[in-house]
Amino acid sequence: MPKEIQIKVGFGDQFRDLTVRIQDDDVKPWQPGDRLSLIGQSTPRVDAVAKVTGTANYSYDQKPKGMIYGKILRSPHGNADIVSIDIDKAKKMPGVRAILTTPEIFEDESARYAGAEVAAVAADTEMQAEAALRAIEVEYDIKPHCVTVEDARKEGAPQVGRGEQVNVARISPRQRRGRRGSNSDMDERLARQEAAVGKVIQDSDVVVEGEFSTQVQTHAPLETHGSVCSWEDGRLICWASSQATFGFRNELTSNWGGVRAKSCQILSEYVGGGFGSKFSAGREGVLGALLAKEAGVPVHLLLDRSGEQLSAGNRPDSVQQMKMGVNKDGVIQGTRIRSWGTPGTGTGGAGAHNDGIYNIGEVDKIEYGVRTNTGGAEAHRAPGWPQGAFALEQMMDMAADEIGMDRVEFRKKNDEHPIRKVEYDIAKDRIKWNRSLTRNGGAETCQGLGIASNLWFSAGGGGASALVRITKDGQVEVRNGAQDIGTGTRTVMGMVVAEELGLEMNQVATRIGNTDDPQGPASGGSTTIGTVTPAARLAAYHAKKELMEIVADRKGWDASELDLKDQEVWRIGEGSTGMTFESACALMDDDAIEVLKGRPRRNYEGFSDTNAGVQAAHVEVNQATGAVKVLKVVAVADAGKILNPLTSESQVRGGVIQGVSFALFERRIMDRQKGRMLNDDFENYKILGSMDCPEIDVVLLDVYNGKSNTQVMGLGEPPIVATAAAVANAVSDALGVRMYDLPITPKKVLEAIAKRDAAKEVPAQKKGERL
């Protein structure tokens, strides 16, 4: 039965009392004024020693006895069907133990992009596997291709897909199928919406509009996708580079996955990055497992860098047409949005979140997915948000400038988030918003400031259990089978258990990334910490209760008066009894107390359902070369209760760095003639390096947020939402001309400067029009 408790929620000087209903065995969230010894203290990662000494064994590093190597053959053509595959020569090559083809395994004869999997070989050495790939003879039926949204949208463009698949499909609002409402009803509704919102915009004091575009960004985790697979007595053991251990296992045991293992264990103790691209086993995961089965020995199949760049996921590009009506008092009246993006050969998942964060009045928004003959998109750290925020935040600055209002004040006017309202002022103060800078002059370099906001929704949810074990000799261990992809989940899981048991960090062992342990979530939607830590705390709390009952029973004390603090048994409100944790454990009759607890499925009420966040960027632009240097980014972030400031700050810095990299450098370059990605490597696909890294000033707000017993919200995704938008606004501020396309390369900067200077020489253009 749920029970009601009183809690305080809020932050800074904004606190209020709430009555919430918690699951009856749940523990009350920490309250302001509670004496906490670890939570809120910067705590080094529990796996840091292994990582700095090279002893952390990633999937890529595994070498079970007898292991051989798998490699994948990929189609070189932009769009083709596989007619036949001759593996006879390859089979006879030295060291070759197994060959599989994708038409046979996946029942798919199409190879719709250059990089599509065609066959896979396992051989004793990598060189032998590569030699065998070269000996496979494939006959293709080569078709015309489209590799850009622009090409695929053209009248009479070649068909990307097969059968009835069209290149461009409306994805939001969805095309209806079946009996529930017809498409003509929907078309009529959209037409009415367009007319109504069009009138609202028309009737506003000021109208601004622009077309914005963003590029395809690959995830580029340093450890590539794939796994090392070993079949032992019919059981599949997979060391997988995965951000969803249980999802990976389900794919390999399911009927639809192709492998259909009766029993499967996934091991992902260390994962070299994921960023949203490692939820699925993927074709490489299935091929690795099946090659190992066929060869009868363990197989190492992790992608090479080219395969990773071509086939392992990316953030879709976008073209966003925005039109906004604003009144002179600063209130946005209405916004019209049309967007297009390519998720590869499918149509779903290429939307841009350009209608969130602010109140943008009446909205008329339609999104289209565009098929292209390119590698498929995967969820990429805040999917849809950085590209959407880029367009929205340029519009916010354009509108503010048009009505002559300060850019921050204009945002505040259209924003009700209680936390963000405070964050704006912190960001303004730390970036020195009102300072005078050399802007837009004849000087060789000019500088500018830009601001933008974050939004996220991530208090976690059901789907995790934790096992806490306290042994008679005082050892403590906590286990959850989810993964830590570099976020610090493992460390905070240990911290909440140590806090609950009144122990030091080094007294709690943590185990993670093993599907034989209790169920855990995928690292997606920034929900891992909010899902895993309440389960861990709950299990520790109940393990403690069991231990206190043993102590009370032996000593004739009252268990309800006992607690653990500072490695000793305390009497609540009085202080230490003098009994150490170890001597309390020694009173056990059994060898250990083991408690397995599931996280409550539902969250209760809290201070805020969303994370906010504001970022401000200070940039310098060289007007002679077009080079942009981001000097500083102030990132004000909140994520409910900050459990570990050290790793939280790292998450924010990481988001900012990937955001700057997206703003200035990264882009997939497609050869439109040959239909192939040109920069499937790290020389030509440029990610931000140490010389380009701005100073990042992170400010974390600690919010007693309620909702769960650890009150934490995720922080992986929110910090990347605003960065590119803030940088682009800063560049526009510096130059005095709007930037419409990412990445902001020197060429685009020089073109913008040329247009700006040309515009100065002709009579003033209509304001708000794109130059």
Place this chain on the structure above:
Amino acid sequence: MVSKNKNPEKDGVSRRSFLQGAGAAAAAAGVARIPETVIAGQNGVATPEVLGPEAESILLKVNGADKKASAPPSTTLLDFLRNDVGVTGPKRVCDRGSCGACTVLLDGQVVDSCSMLAIDAVGKEITTVEGIGTPDNLSRLQKAFIEKDALQCGFCTPGMVVSCTALLEENPKPSRNQIREGLSGNLCRCGTYQNIIEAVEHVSRKGG
């Protein structure tokens, strides 16, 4: 020792040996080795010596210990370390010298172990991250990495630790810009650069 390699080069990786490696690896063919003396034009006649493609016994000195295995002469130093003698600290990420995750020291010099041949490292002292410090005996830089949270997923970390160690060896009091330059061959995707710079500065302030 590679029995036929009588001519180990003196100064790290030359462009020539790199090109030999790249070509040989692609074709899995033999490696033609032209003695230095011929290149220098000091000797009139000499025939290029061909190694492989069969496996050779290769003996390397890694972190002070002898590591021996049989591998084709076209094997890169990185693959020899990882696949043949089980030293997996250096990571394979780009496999063509653009990311630094495979960084090791060769007689104290920073090299990308993916972009040179194992046989070109014969007779030299190879130091990987495992040789910088161990879990029971961390170097001061490794401790600073932990304290400053200069790692997230950790996959670039072995290369970063090796590069920063070499940087501090060469210049115990680097400026912030010199640290950035020293790290410019190493990519991190999670975004730990600022923390790494802070870790190096922390060690540098306390004295090299």
